[in-house]
Amino acid sequence: MSLPDWVEPVARYMLEEGxxxxxxxxxxxxxxxxxxxxxxxTLLTIRFLPTRALIRLYIEVxxxxxxxxxxxxxxxxxxxxxxxxxxxxxxxxxxGLILWGSAQVAEATxxxxxxxxxxxxxxxxxxxxxxxxxxxxxxxxxxxxRLLPPMVGLLVNIIQNTTIVQVIGAPELxxxxxxxxxxxxxxxxxxxxEIYGAVMVVFFxxxxxxxxxxxxxxxRLA
Amino acid sequence: MSGLxxxxxxxxxxxxxxxxxxxxxxxxxxxxxxxxxIAVAGAFVIGLVLGAAxxxxxxxxxxxxxxxxxxxxxxxxxxxxxxxxxxxxxVGIRLDAFTxxxxxxxxxxxxxxxxxxxxxxxxxxxxxxxxxAALGFRGVSTFLNVTLPIGGRIALPSSINTYIxxxxxxxxxYVIAYPELTTVALQINALTLETTETFTVLAISYLxxxxxLSIVIRLVESHLALPxxxx
Numbered sequence: 277m278s279l280p281d282w283v284e285p286v287a288r289y290m291l292e293e294g295x296x297x298x299x300x301x302x303x304x305x306x307x308x309x310x311x312x313x314x315x316x317x318t319l320l321t322i323r324f325l326p327t328r329a330l331i332r333l334y335i336e337v338x339x340x341x342x343x344x345x346x347x348x349x350x351x352x353x354x355x356x357x358x359x360x361x362x363x364x365x366x367x368x369x370x371x372g373l374i375l376w377g378s379a380q381v382a383e384a385t386x387x388x389x390x391x392x393x394x395x396x397x398x399x400x401x402x403x404x405x406x407x408x409x410x411x412x413x414x415x416x417x418x419x420x421x422r423l424l425p426p427m428v429g430l431l432v433n434i435i436q437n438t439t440i441v442q443v444i445g446a447p448e449l450x451x452x453x454x455x456x457x458x459x460x461x462x463x464x465x466x467x468x469x470e471i472y473g474a475v476m477v478v479f480f481x482x483x484x485x486x487x488x489x490x491x492x493x494x495x496r497l498a
Numbered sequence: 499m500s501g502l503x504x505x506x507x508x509x510x511x512x513x514x515x516x517x518x519x520x521x522x523x524x525x526x527x528x529x530x531x532x533x534x535x536i537a538v539a540g541a542f543v544i545g546l547v548l549g550a551a552x553x554x555x556x557x558x559x560x561x562x563x564x565x566x567x568x569x570x571x572x573x574x575x576x577x578x579x580x581x582x583x584x585x586x587x588x589v590g591i592r593l594d595a596f597t598x599x600x601x602x603x604x605x606x607x608x609x610x611x612x613x614x615x616x617x618x619x620x621x622x623x624x625x626x627x628x629x630x631a632a633l634g635f636r637g638v639s640t641f642l643n644v645t646l647p648i649g650g651r652i653a654l655p656s657s658i659n660t661y662i663x664x665x666x667x668x669x670x671x672y673v674i675a676y677p678e679l680t681t682v683a684l685q686i687n688a689l690t691l692e693t694t695e696t697f698t699v700l701a702i703s704y705l706x707x708x709x710x711l712s713i714v715i716r717l718v719e720s721h722l723a724l725p726x727x728x729x
Contacts, residue, residue, distance in 0.1 A: 340708040341701060342669035345680060349697045356693035436574040443673060450577055457584070468585035476573045476581070483572035 282465055286456045287474075294452030295478065301370055301448060302435045308374035309430065313381020314423075318411055320386045331382065338379040343440050347372035351444045369441030369448075377434055384426045388419040425497060428490040432483050449475055508694075515695035519686050526682030527703065533596075533678060534665045537603040541664060544608030545657060546650075549615025550641060553649070563612055570609035576670055578602055583674045595676040599668065607664040611657050618653025619645050651722055658715045662708055669704070679703055 320331045338346065351368040354361035363371065392415050400414040442451040453475045457468045516523065548563040550556075570578070583598045593601070622645050630644040669680040677685075679700065687696040 336709070337705065340705045342666040342680070342704060344669045344672065345697075345700055345704055348680070348684070349701065352687070353693050353697040432572070436572075439574040439576040440670070442576065450574070450580070454580070454584075466588050469581075469588050472577060472580050472585045475577050476569075479574055479577065480569065480572045484568065487568075487572060 282460060282467065286460070286467075286471065289456060290449060290452045290471075290474070293447055294449035297366065297447055298435070298438050298449040301366060301373070301438045301441065301446075302431070304370045305373035305377055305434045305438070306431055308370065309377025309381050309434070310427065312374060312378035314385050314416070316378065317382035317385025318389055318416065320382060321389050335379040335382050338375040339383075341376075343372055343376050343437055344443060346375055347440060347444060365441065365444045365446035366448075368444060369438070369446050372441075373434060373437060376437070377430060380430055380433075381423075381427070384423055384430075385419065388422040389415060391422060392418050422497065425490050425493040428486055428493060432486045432490065435482060435486075436479060449478065511692075512695050512698050515690075515692055516699060519690075522682050522686055523679075523699065523703075526677060526679040529599075529676070529682075530665075530668050530678040530707070533599045533603065533668045533671070533676075536600040537607055537664045537668070538661045540600070540604035541607030541611045541660065542657075544604070545611025545615045545653075545660075548608070548612040549619060549653070550645075552612060552616040553619035553645075554641070567609045567612050570606055571613070575602065575606045575667055576673065578606065579670060579673060595671070595674045598674055599671045599676040599678070603664050603667050606667065607660055610660040610663070614653045614656040614660060615649070617656070618651075619649035621652045622649045654719055654722065658712075658719065661715070662711060665707060665711065666704070 316331050316334065319327055322328070341349075347369055350363065350371050351365065354363075389411075396414060396418065397410060400410040405414065438448050439450040441448055442454065445451060447455075453471050457471050460467050460471075548559070548566070551559040552563050554560075579598060579602045582593060582602055583595070586593065626644050626648060627640055630640040635643055668678055671678050672680045672684065675681055683696050683700040687693055690696070
């Protein structure tokens with residue numbers, strides 16, 4: 277049994293162009309969300325009203341907006357304010373995912389940092405650490421253990437949400453799939469079920485082990 | 499171009515933008531709320547029934563529900579929408595945009611809610627059910643009188659987050675051109691080119707819906723909280 281002729285070029289394009297961009301975008305969004313989110317979440321534990329209010333607003337805005345709307349704002353509205361704020365589709369998508377993801381991470385970090393007993397803070401201070409050193413070398417390394425399960429869960433959500441970038445035409449897996457469906461339809465062949473079905477299978481194969489891992493980490497920590 | 503006079507002028511622009519496009523925006527808002535309401539109700543029913551089947555290990559139903567939950571949770575909802583709207587016609591099943599709009603978010607929310615309710619029902623201590631049995635309750639009435647009131651409340655916070663995500667996900671119906679808020683806003687933008695005003699109104703609309711929904715829901719939550727949790 278051999279595959280029909282249309283399959284090979286479609287699969288090659290979707291994997292080499294689409295999946296590659298999906299994975300790249302996921303990695304950038306994960307690292308960006310972690311860096312921004314952990315910083316903001318740690319700063320949120322400082323009892324200083326103005327910074328708390330600003331970070332709270334950041335979290336509630338980017339968690340409250342649908343990611344699609346955030347990406348539209350970055351891609352369409354920012355260039356209307358200033359031409360220097362013009363981004364290509366993949367960059368605009370990465371920024372949108374980081375704004376949303378960092379809000380999630382900040383909220384989780386606040387809880388994780390808050391769960392570290394105050395004796396740890398006092399002991400670090402007694403050893404001569406300032407605020408930055410205390411958090412960087414004593415508090416955060418312990419908080420990261422608690423942060424691991426929600427971070428794996430976030431990675432699953434980030435990977436799935438990269439498909440939203442399709443609406444502004446960034447060539448991730450779903451966009452490359454749509455281009456191939458349209459090309460084949462134009463040539464008189466209809467294969468949307470096979471092609472979008474393959475997209476579902478690829479996402480499932482990546483996500484399922486990760487959701488299992490997140491559940492396992494959560495159980496082990498509890 | 500900054501400072502108070504500029505801000506006031508911009509707010510004036512936004513207000514006249516809303517007045518000029520009031521009919522279209524109201525139509526979009528109504529469709530967003532309609533689809534959200536259907537999907538939240540549907541996700542509640544699916545979560546309740548399948549969550550109970552999972553927690554009580556009802557044969558066949560439980561396994562089928564597990565497959566449903568894993569497939570939906572581990573694939574992007576946007577691809578699910580593409581499947582329903584762009585792929586199903588290949589086998590002769592043509593659903594209109596409104597049907598795909600409410601159906602896709604209901605299926606998605608139902609899967610997440612099944613997990614929420616399963617976890618809630620499983621968190622009810624066995625001794626509570628034994629106490630129910632000692633009081634003479636049988637299978638279904640133990641569930642309705644003991645497991646549901648307690649487990650349903652344990653599941654409340656996580657199911658609330660699912661409902662809020664359901665509302666936000668209705669914006670994805672832009673890809674099938676269903677005229678909800680986001681689709682309408684982008685159509686207005688294409689006609690008027692008033693980009694800043696359009697997206698300001700769009701963002702404020704979603705934040706108002708999502709924020710007021712979470713406030714209302716937190717109130718319901720504290721009202722329904724288990725006595726032992728409200729200390």
